[in-house]
Amino acid sequence: MAEPLSPDQFATLMAQAGITLPPEEVEDLRHAHAKLLGMLEILRAPAPPLAAEPAFTFSTEK
Amino acid sequence: MIPTIAEAAGLIAAKKLSPVDLMRECQARIAAKNGELHAFILETPERALADAKAAEARQMAGTLKGPLDGIPIGHKDIYSTAGIRTTAHSAQLLENVPTEDAVTVASWREAGVVLLGKLATHEFAFGGPSFDLPWPPARNPWDTERFTAGSSSGTGAAVAAGLILGGTGSDTGGSIRGPAALCGIAGIKPTYGLCPRTGILPLAQTLDHAGPMAWTSEDCAILLEAMAGYDPNDPGSADRPAPKLDVTQDLRGRRVGLIRHMHEQDAEVTPATLKGIEETAEILRKLGAKVVDVTLPSLQEFNAAGWVTLSAEAWAIHETWMRSRPLKYGEYLRARLALGGLLSAGDYIQAQRKRRELIARSFAAAADVDLLLTAAALGEAPRIREVPKWASLEKPNFTIAFNLLGWPALTICTGFGDGGLPVAAQIIGKPWQDGLVLAAGHQIELENGARGKRPA
Numbered sequence: 001m002a003e004p005l006s007p008d009q010f011a012t013l014m015a016q017a018g019i020t021l022p023p024e025e026v027e028d029l030r031h032a033h034a035k036l037l038g039m040l041e042i043l044r045a046p047a048p049p050l051a052a053e054p055a056f057t058f059s060t061e062k
Numbered sequence: 063m064i065p066t067i068a069e070a071a072g073l074i075a076a077k078k079l080s081p082v083d084l085m086r087e088c089q090a091r092i093a094a095k096n097g098e099l100h101a102f103i104l105e106t107p108e109r110a111l112a113d114a115k116a117a118e119a120r121q122m123a124g125t126l127k128g129p130l131d132g133i134p135i136g137h138k139d140i141y142s143t144a145g146i147r148t149t150a151h152s153a154q155l156l157e158n159v160p161t162e163d164a165v166t167v168a169s170w171r172e173a174g175v176v177l178l179g180k181l182a183t184h185e186f187a188f189g190g191p192s193f194d195l196p197w198p199p200a201r202n203p204w205d206t207e208r209f210t211a212g213s214s215s216g217t218g219a220a221v222a223a224g225l226i227l228g229g230t231g232s233d234t235g236g237s238i239r240g241p242a243a244l245c246g247i248a249g250i251k252p253t254y255g256l257c258p259r260t261g262i263l264p265l266a267q268t269l270d271h272a273g274p275m276a277w278t279s280e281d282c283a284i285l286l287e288a289m290a291g292y293d294p295n296d297p298g299s300a301d302r303p304a305p306k307l308d309v310t311q312d313l314r315g316r317r318v319g320l321i322r323h324m325h326e327q328d329a330e331v332t333p334a335t336l337k338g339i340e341e342t343a344e345i346l347r348k349l350g351a352k353v354v355d356v357t358l359p360s361l362q363e364f365n366a367a368g369w370v371t372l373s374a375e376a377w378a379i380h381e382t383w384m385r386s387r388p389l390k391y392g393e394y395l396r397a398r399l400a401l402g403g404l405l406s407a408g409d410y411i412q413a414q415r416k417r418r419e420l421i422a423r424s425f426a427a428a429a430d431v432d433l434l435l436t437a438a439a440l441g442e443a444p445r446i447r448e449v450p451k452w453a454s455l456e457k458p459n460f461t462i463a464f465n466l467l468g469w470p471a472l473t474i475c476t477g478f479g480d481g482g483l484p485v486a487a488q489i490i491g492k493p494w495q496d497g498l499v500l501a502a503g504h505q506i507e508l509e510n511g512a513r514g515k516r517p518a
Contacts, residue, residue, distance in 0.1 A: 017403040018385045021396065028451070029397055035455040036373070036401055039366035043412040048419075 002037035064224035067281040071129035081117035081132030101220035105179040131174030164261025182216030189395020203517035208443035211240035218245035228276035236461025242473035243439035246484025249275035254468030255300035258293030266375035279503030309504035314350030319431035328361035332441030338476025361458035368462035370413040377402030434490040442483035
């Protein structure tokens with residue numbers, strides 16, 4: 001499992017997102033965020049080639 | 063005895079059952095049980111009486127609209143109901159009274175259903191089980207100390223207890239199939255695009271599915287036929303004719319892929335769940351199907367792409383309120399939404415790239431089968447007070463894979479575990495094979511005996 005961000009790093013991330021939570025909820029969220037980081041590692045492993053299929057297709061019909 | 067929708071429809075058509083009497087039987091059960099189940103968060107007795115009387119008038123006149131005419135139902139409280147409060151079980155929407163029905167609500171109304179009220183949900187279909195909301199969470203009728211799963215928790219509890227004969231659910235990561243599994247009923251997440259979503263409060267638009275929940279797969283087919291169809295106001299809606307769902311279609315010669323790795327390796331189910339899946343496979347063999355093992359991508363890959371997608375899309379829907387009035391959400395939803403706000407644009411794009419890869423790999427893996435079979439849940443319902451806040455991030459679930467794929471997926475009850483609570487299996491089909499999925503569910507239910515037992 002990925003390591004949690006440090007409390008300072010996590011506070012910066014929260015501030016960038018514009019999220020203000022009661023202080024007693026922040027520490028729990030920091031540890032839950034580490035689980036999400038683990039999922040992000042799965043998404044990026046192995047790193048997709050640069051020429052991989054575009055994520056979205058755009059249709060002028062819809 | 064609580065009839066199924068199919069049974070009640072037959073009795074109503076034969077003038078052997080009054081829709082008003084049927085409604086009153088359900089209301090009597092609500093009066094007796096809802097105090098401990100908390101399945102309904104709003105009852106609509108005047109509307110129910112009007113609906114039932116209208117159905118009875120059509121019954122007497124010989125002008126019944128079809129099998130849903132006079133059938134008591136409830137709607138998950140994220141489905142907009144004209145003139146009836148629709149809250150998403152949240153303090154954010156306590157005063158919300160829509161002026162129009164959701165498209166699916168209107169479709170069922172046109173089919174003649176009797177609306178008994180609005181049903182509990184996890185807050186905005188994502189935050190639960192929560193004890194800090196305007197209403198308590200729904201409880202499992204098999205044991206009221208147990209979890210219903212979510213988010214269509216009220217519908218699961220109400221159907222299992224016979225408070226209604228069927229109801230609406232929504233499914234973004236398993237919110238129909240999870241409660242169906244733990245409450246011992248049937249519930250289908252249809253093919254993405256089959257059921258209109260206009261008027262249903264969204265959670266994550268590329269994963270959200272509307273669908274029915276009922277005691278049997280046959281009843282789900284009746285309900286789904288009445289809510290499927292093209293909706294030009296829903297960009298995800300498919301412009302194709304509403305299907306005729308034949309649950310009696312022959313299963314002989316069909317090929318069923320058993321996704322053994324999902325419930326034996328990627329996640330480990332309880333012995334009772336495993337036994338139910340094996341017995342289901344055996345029933346399918348007896349019905350003439352050929353069961354073979356197939357290997358899909360792992361649950362871990364599906365869950366990673368699924369939860370990142372869901373979290374990011376949910377954040378996008380709720381970010382204004384999350385910044386301006388976060389304390390009006392319950393703690394669980396507030397925390398889960400916040401997690402989505404911490405994702406980057408790159409994270410979301412990577413999830414979509416993975417999603418397309420998973421879709422391609424899944425079509426290739428399932429190329430030679432008509433149906434798939436795996437678990438719907440790990441086992442019996444846990445105690446509601448012991449459900450981890452971050453359970454969905456800690457253990458992969460069996461359901462979000464098919465939200466990512468958009469394939470139809472049905473939960474059926476396969477029996478009961480050591481604790482006397484239901485266990486379940488999940489039957490999955492290719493896109494637009496909802497009828498085949500329901501046919502398999504119906505014919506398995508006829509054989510497995512699990513429909514003969516209701517909660518006490």
